[in-house]
Amino acid sequence: MTPPTARRRRQRQAARAMTERLTPAQARRLMLQRQRTRLEDDLERRLAAAGLPAPEREYRFHRVRQWRFDFAWKHLGYFGRGGVAVEIDGGIWTRGRHTRGAGYEGDVRKLNAATRLDWKVYHVTASMLDDPQACVRMVREALG
Numbered sequence: 001m002t003p004p005t006a007r008r009r010r011q012r013q014a015a016r017a018m019t020e021r022l023t024p025a026q027a028r029r030l031m032l033q034r035q036r037t038r039l040e041d042d043l044e045r046r047l048a049a050a051g052l053p054a055p056e057r058e059y060r061f062h063r064v065r066q067w068r069f070d071f072a073w074k075h076l077g078y079f080g081r082g083g084v085a086v087e088i089d090g091g092i093w094t095r096g097r098h099t100r101g102a103g104y105e106g107d108v109r110k111l112n113a114a115t116r117l118d119w120k121v122y123h124v125t126a127s128m129l130d131d132p133q134a135c136v137r138m139v140r141e142a143l144g
Contacts, residue, residue, distance in 0.1 A: 050136045067110045082118025084142045
């Protein structure tokens with residue numbers, strides 16, 4: 001049997017070799033796919049089971065900044081501005097990014113910019129997903 005450290009080293013080497021053969025666009029797409037979390041996948045399954053329209057995942061809503069929403073339903077009104085967005089805030093009890101100073105400040109800047117662009121942004125935490133029907137109801141009401 002291969003020792004765990006040797007196995008991990010081979011896995012890192014294989015991953016590095018694979019990403020070296022990707023175009024920049026492919027590498028970005030792969031990075032975004034890996035960023036999806038279990039919480040996001042769980043909520044997406046529940047929204048689909050409830051018959052709600054499929055959201056756009058990792059939607060970039062700002063032309064200049066690289067800000068993205070976990071889920072977005074773009075409205076066609078208001079000259080193409082705005083819509084409904086859902087952000088999954090994980091790690092709030094483990095000093096994750098959303099609860100530390102710089103991370104929280106970045107989230108506030110993002111939310112303020114989204115508000116200026118007519119987005120309705122809803123935040124969902126891991127404990128809120130313990131009642132999935134409430135989350136589905138919230139999104140259904142937001143979409144009208």
